[in-house]
Amino acid sequence: MSDSPQQPVPQKKSAGRDLSAAIGVGLGLGAVIIASLFVVKAVFVGVIAVAVVVGLWELTARLQERKAIKAPLVPLAVGGAAMVVAGYVRGPGGAWVAMALTALAVLVWRMTEPPEGYLKDVTAGLFAAFYVPFLATFVALMLTADDGPWRVLVFLLLTVVSDTGAYAVGWRFGKRKLAPRISPGKTREGLFGAIAFAMVAGALSMQFLIDGGTWWQGLLMGLAVAASATLGDLGESMIKRDLGIKDMGTLLPGHGGIMDRLDSLLPTAPVVWLLMVAFVGAG
Template sequence: MPVQESPVAQPDQQPRKPRGGRNLPAAIGVGVGLGAVVAASLFVVKAVFLVVVAAAVAVGVWELTSRLSERKSIHVSLPPLLIGSVGMVVTGYFAGAKWAAAILALTGLALMVARMSTPPENYLRDITAGVFTAFYVPFLATFVALMLSADDGAWRILLFLIVTICSDTGAYAVGYKFGRNKLAPTISPGKTREGLAGGIGLSMIAGALLMQYVIEDGRWWQGLILGGCAAVTATLGDLAESMIKRDLGIKDMGTLLPGHGGIMDRLDSLLPTAPVVWVLLTAFVGG
């Protein structure tokens, strides 16, 4: 009697899920909407973009302090932090970096005083978290306001945004297709060295084109340097926030932006890149 062979089980042909479990259509829709808001505010009235930056900073500060409170019982006095945050961004635009730094110092002092209204247990921990938040979110965002304050500020902001976005896009595309070697597996398992190379390459190309054709007195080789540096800092910023979220035991900082998470989940690569781009633009073409 012939032996009947059992059929060989075929692996389930499941469509590949988007990285991070994101809702891709929602993410694209929100991204396009944010891009439209940025473009409209930048090239219609520059001061409107300043309001957009201040609002994003305020929401980012609220998200970060809320997660610190929920996950680590770290309590930061929100009123002086929000006032100081908006003050840094606005002062940076109208008065320059040194006055923004002064507002940062005053914000730290205000946080120390405000915390005195509660028992002294964990005083140092709470103050340290508050000063870190003041530096990490509004002070770094102040460099966006400094770029905006230049005569060609709208174009500088456009350059800054595009090279950062190209870093993320190039890293995702190349890493998704060719990624084999993990970049930082204990922090962000999805990132690869190949992806980093792709992000740096695309950001350098974008930087060279924009510096040559958009920024007055800019040169293509300056854009190569700027794009490469921006891609590195954008990646480090992304990894830094991943460290914070892993320490807090959360996936996203918030749920405000469908498909993206919270505001801080979109600012993670932009914040540390802003001072680097500002310094390089100032060095290459002046303030």
């Protein structure tokens, strides 16, 4: 009896990460966030500030390693944390003042080193100040409303649901690439999944979790979140491609670094804050 030729075993699609570790870390982070969010608002502001500082550390470290760009971390970290607190205590005006002072501190701090590379270093520093702490400040602004914890919860929920919808639909049905030169794994089908999941979650969230909210407002918010989360993900993918890295860090097993989790959250925060104010007021 002759041996029949072995047929190649079909390869299943893979997410490219340790899924069990990713789920465990995700659940742990979720528990910490929810506990701090609904127990004491100030504690959650501290969580935001810590995430901002760690994210800035990851970003500036990668810039120095891969591009020899020395964005000054100390004024960015101090100013970034102050930005989040100022936004919570003093509102949008406080956030803008802290942003301006952080920018000035970056310019002055870099003057203590030789002038070579000054322009690229401070430019990267100003970009980092806007990209991480300033955008994160809009989460603190959401929190200042009477129903602030629920607004933040809706913001987090819609962003996570959008990412999950994109992954689930793209993994199962994805064929047409969305932006192959930036992120080859993203598909148009995945984008449609993100939109559908986020719009359904938005309608339910605005109707049942936000006082004065209605389902049609949630549909619009879900659509906006799917767009901003996708653009945020693509934006960080562009940064990582330019730097020649897969992840911004290794702090979170299965996820990469803090910045790899903030990529879709940061640009979505001002979008949700603005729509919440437009739909149900500042609170």
